[in-house]
Amino acid sequence: MSWNEKFRPNRIREIVGQDNAIVALKECIMQRKPAILHGPTGTGKTSSVYAIAHEYGYDLVEVNASDIRNKKNMDGFMKNALMQESLISKNKIILIDEIDSLSGVKDRGGASAIVSAIKESNFPVVFTANNPYESKIRSLRTKSKLIEYKKVHYLEIQKKLKYILDSLGIEYTEDVLKTIALRSGGDVRGAINDLEVLSSNFDHLEGIGERENTETIFNILKLVFKSNEAKNVLGILMNSDINLDEFWLWLDENLPREYRGKDLIEAYDKLSRADVFYGRIRKWQYWRYLVYVDALLTAGVTASKGKKEAGFVSYKRGGRILKMWIMNRKNAMRKEISKKLAKKIHMSSGRVTKEVLPYLRIIVKNKKGIDVGLTKDEVNYLNEN
Amino acid sequence: MEIWIEKYRPSTFAEIRGQKNIVERIEAMTTQKSMPHLMFAGPSGVGKSTIALVIARTLFGEKWRENFLELNASDDRGIDIVRNTIKNFARLKSISNVPFKIIFLDECDSLTKDAQQALRRTMENFTKSTRFILSCNFSSKLIEPIKSRCAVFRFTALEENDVKEIVEHIAKNEKLKISDGTIKALFDISDGDCRKVENALQSCASISNKITPELIYDMVAAVNPIEIKNILEIAIKGDFVRARDLLFDVRLKRGLNGLDIIKQIQKEIWNLKLDDKKKIRLIDKCGEIEFRLVEGSDEHIQLETLLVNFIE
Numbered sequence: 001m002s003w004n005e006k007f008r009p010n011r012i013r014e015i016v017g018q019d020n021a022i023v024a025l026k027e028c029i030m031q032r033k034p035a036i037l038h039g040p041t042g043t044g045k046t047s048s049v050y051a052i053a054h055e056y057g058y059d060l061v062e063v064n065a066s067d068i069r070n071k072k073n074m075d076g077f078m079k080n081a082l083m084q085e086s087l088i089s090k091n092k093i094i095l096i097d098e099i100d101s102l103s104g105v106k107d108r109g110g111a112s113a114i115v116s117a118i119k120e121s122n123f124p125v126v127f128t129a130n131n132p133y134e135s136k137i138r139s140l141r142t143k144s145k146l147i148e149y150k151k152v153h154y155l156e157i158q159k160k161l162k163y164i165l166d167s168l169g170i171e172y173t174e175d176v177l178k179t180i181a182l183r184s185g186g187d188v189r190g191a192i193n194d195l196e197v198l199s200s201n202f203d204h205l206e207g208i209g210e211r212e213n214t215e216t217i218f219n220i221l222k223l224v225f226k227s228n229e230a231k232n233v234l235g236i237l238m239n240s241d242i243n244l245d246e247f248w249l250w251l252d253e254n255l256p257r258e259y260r261g262k263d264l265i266e267a268y269d270k271l272s273r274a275d276v277f278y279g280r281i282r283k284w285q286y287w288r289y290l291v292y293v294d295a296l297l298t299a300g301v302t303a304s305k306g307k308k309e310a311g312f313v314s315y316k317r318g319g320r321i322l323k324m325w326i327m328n329r330k331n332a333m334r335k336e337i338s339k340k341l342a343k344k345i346h347m348s349s350g351r352v353t354k355e356v357l358p359y360l361r362i363i364v365k366n367k368k369g370i371d372v373g374l375t376k377d378e379v380n381y382l383n384e385n
Numbered sequence: 386m387e388i389w390i391e392k393y394r395p396s397t398f399a400e401i402r403g404q405k406n407i408v409e410r411i412e413a414m415t416t417q418k419s420m421p422h423l424m425f426a427g428p429s430g431v432g433k434s435t436i437a438l439v440i441a442r443t444l445f446g447e448k449w450r451e452n453f454l455e456l457n458a459s460d461d462r463g464i465d466i467v468r469n470t471i472k473n474f475a476r477l478k479s480i481s482n483v484p485f486k487i488i489f490l491d492e493c494d495s496l497t498k499d500a501q502q503a504l505r506r507t508m509e510n511f512t513k514s515t516r517f518i519l520s521c522n523f524s525s526k527l528i529e530p531i532k533s534r535c536a537v538f539r540f541t542a543l544e545e546n547d548v549k550e551i552v553e554h555i556a557k558n559e560k561l562k563i564s565d566g567t568i569k570a571l572f573d574i575s576d577g578d579c580r581k582v583e584n585a586l587q588s589c590a591s592i593s594n595k596i597t598p599e600l601i602y603d604m605v606a607a608v609n610p611i612e613i614k615n616i617l618e619i620a621i622k623g624d625f626v627r628a629r630d631l632l633f634d635v636r637l638k639r640g641l642n643g644l645d646i647i648k649q650i651q652k653e654i655w656n657l658k659l660d661d662k663k664k665i666r667l668i669d670k671c672g673e674i675e676f677r678l679v680e681g682s683d684e685h686i687q688l689e690t691l692l693v694n695f696i697e
Binding site: 252265268272273276279280320323324334339341345346347348349351354356359360362372 | 386387388390391429434438455457458459460491492580581584585587588591592604607608609625626629633634637638639640641645674677680681682683685686687689690693694696
């Protein structure tokens with residue numbers, strides 16, 4: 001179970017940073033008024049419906065709008081769900097997720113079917129939407145109350161992350177949490193995913209980050225690593241919609257877990273060659289080279305393996321980018337120091353970091369004051385790092 | 386206490402050690418208050434920036450700061466920033482009896498080809514009112530049109546005698562006791578780089594005023610930890626995942642780029658317990674990877690590809 005499922009709020013007070021929205025939502029549910037919850041992803045739209053249902057003893061009937069393809073389908077489904085009073089007579093909340101993803105010609109009439117259905121509903125209906133101003137749900141919008149979910153403040157997110165690690169008994173530094181929280185851009189779910197990935201990389205816990213594309217990447221990795229014929233995997237990367245950079249990180253992270261010895265050397269050589277083509281694409285904007293990148297990353301890696309091993313390997317997401325980001329923040333002070341010195345001693349700050357700071361540290365550590373215009377904090381930093 | 390690389394930076398031509406021919410020729414130019422654009426090429430810590438600063442002091446005297454603009458191409462990124470700063474500086478006429486102002490652009494070899502083209506245009510536009518001094522490690526990284534607009538001076542690493550004079554001067558001033566062999570040790574570790582000599586000397590002096598060869602070598606060991614060697618040994622033993630994760634952490638912690646790492650690996654290969662055939666194969670691989678590093682886009686992938694070849 002991912003941490004996001006494990007720590008999905010059961011109580012209203014566990015939802016962070018959405019007090020106003022929750023009051024409004026509660027009101028709608030009590031009065032059986034349809035509501036559209038909208039706002040960025042990972043801010044608690046679905047979670048707050050869950051929490052309210054749980055706390056007030058409602059059954060939750062969840063419908064994913066993208067599952068319901070057309071009016072006919074919708075009619076049947078909605079009428080059933082909305083009209084049936086359950087015999088055990090527990091109240092229900094109908095939750096229709098991603099209502100704005102009703103798409104294209106097929107859905108024509110889908111929205112109006114929902115409108116007529118909710119009119120007759122005995123139960124409160126709640127919609128979530130990323131963009132409530134989508135024209136195809138206009139009719140729905142006028143009948144419902146719009147409730148906005150805002151990006152969650154990073155301090156709230158940080159508190160949540162802290163709570164999770166505390167209850168799992170994992171050690172951490174506040175710094176890391178703050179960084180993850182800041183980086184999430186108000187997306188609690190994203191932050192929890194990052195936290196999960198990071199902790200598994202730092203402490204060698206098992207666990208895989210829950211990403212949108214995870215499953216696709218997983219399957220492609222499995223195909224690339226396990227296929228017997230290189231031709232079979234040719235083009236699978238191009239034909240999927242996964243981000244190439246992201247796939248690259250996954251491949252790099254997991255390659256040495258799957259390949260050994262000569263196979264590993266050969267496979268890395270393919271990655272390295274692919275990277276050269278990638279560099280050339282960036283430099284010259286000559287995108288046809290992508291064919292070679294693709295072939296080397298898929299068929300190239302497949303062909304590098306002498307003997308295929310069966311058996312499941314649990315793949316991990318590469319934590320490199322995140323680590324880099326966190327380190328950069330930690331190194332901000334060092335950067336400041338180097339920049340200051342650079343001006344004074346006629347060097348670039350990069351060179352100062354590499355060539356002068358190591359010596360300066362020793363001088364500072366030996367308690368010799370050195371007059372290069374550093375603040376107390378900066379001297380302390382050199383002393384400690 | 387001041388940092389010695391600044392405190393002992395020469396401020397006149399006479400104080401400069403090494404680069405005799407270059408100093409002579411440039412001093413002659415400054416006496417005539419006339420010079421072309423200059424290019425200084427050579428390793429670091431051999432006097433390129435110093436000579437540029439001395440030129441400014443000699444030409445402009447007290448007012449040298451107003452007439453001398455120092456930019457570092459690898460810090461002041463973006464040719465647009467460089468161009469605007471240069472434009473603003475060059476627009477005002479020189480406030481001295483010298484008919485031009487000086488722009489010193491350090492680490493020019495970090496400019497992209499496009500940026501170099503832009504720089505070339507800028508040089509042309511302001512030739513009347515300014516002189517450029519460009520400094521770089523490798524002149525081969527600069528495009529021909531720029532080189533042909535400059536008088537190129539090739540700087541060489543300091544010789545043991547230069548190091549001796551520098552160290553003795555500092556020792557006298559700072560009341561250090563220099564024991565036998567120390568100068569040779571300093572020369573040894575410095576690769577003829579004056580900055581390394583002075584930094585090592587100052588950090589040793591912060592421990593004791595008796596400077597011995599042992600102290601120097603210990604200092605260098607403390608400053609350049611043997612992390613890379615450890616990582617290579619872990620890879621040789623076959624724990625590749627750990628080796629590459631450590632390598633990544635070291636890079637982040639020390640702010641080293643791919644090239645820095647390859648240089649260190651190259652040196653360490655000779656200290657490893659491997660047969661000579663394998664060592665040579667690895668050196669060859671270093672070269673290949675260095676080439677790919679320049680062409681490619683993700684340095685870490687390239688370093689891993691190198692590292693994987695160490696597995697026995």
